Amino acid sequence: MRGQVLGVDRNGREGRIAGDDGQRYWFEPDDWSDRIGPAVGAQVDFEVSNGRALRIYHVPGTVAPRPAPDPARRRPRKDKVAAVLFAFFLGTLGVHRFYLGRTGSGIVMLLLSCTLVGLFVTGPWALIDAIRYLVMDHEEFQHRYG
Incomplete structure (x- = not known):
């Protein structure tokens, strides 16, 4: 049948x-x-x-629709507090960026932090990120990074 x-x-x-x-x-x-x-x-x-x-x-010759995404296989949710702590304590190395899946900017921060002048750039950048994550609404944070 x-x-x-x-x-x-x-x-x-x-x-x-x-x-x-x-x-x-x-x-x-x-x-x-x-x-x-x-x-x-x-x-x-x-x-x-x-x-x-x-x-x-x-049925041969019919194209099977793609299965619906499995909710269990979605990206894991990111913890806002962890992101704030990473940005505050390890932010000059871009660890928070890697944690949130922003690999490109994480690499830029890591490379900049290898120079003394770069630390004057990545330090404020990481502090601003930490404050931004801290004041961001939880739903907005999950929408962007989770």
């Missing part, structure tokens, strides 16, 4: 397929027979047993 994947639960333990016959069938991850796995909207071919979809394959 042919059908379309309607969805997969958040835990990835069970999903639903709308069959071309108008019925809905449930499946588990072990029911998939190809390496791609379930993706909402994918056209699939499957066998039916007691309301369950078994031996599920993507």
Whole structure:
């Protein structure tokens, strides 16, 4: 039988397929027979047993939609207090910039701090960053860096 994947639960333990016959069938991850796995909207071919979809394959020639991003695989949230402390105590080396994923400016700060003149640039830069992170609203901080 042919059908379309309607969805997969958040835990990835069970999903639903709308069959071309108008019925809905449930499946588990072990029911998939190809390496791609379930993706909402994918056209699939499957066998039916007691309301369950078994031996599920993507229909050849159809492009499976990309699966929705897994919330568990998102970037880890950055701690605002840690960023402030890194900027205040190790800021001239750009450690806070590396921590927040701003590698380019972190490298610039690190290279500038190798010279005495550069320390007069990176010192105030890091202090301004520390104050900016400290006064920034938590939601805004997470939006920018988390």
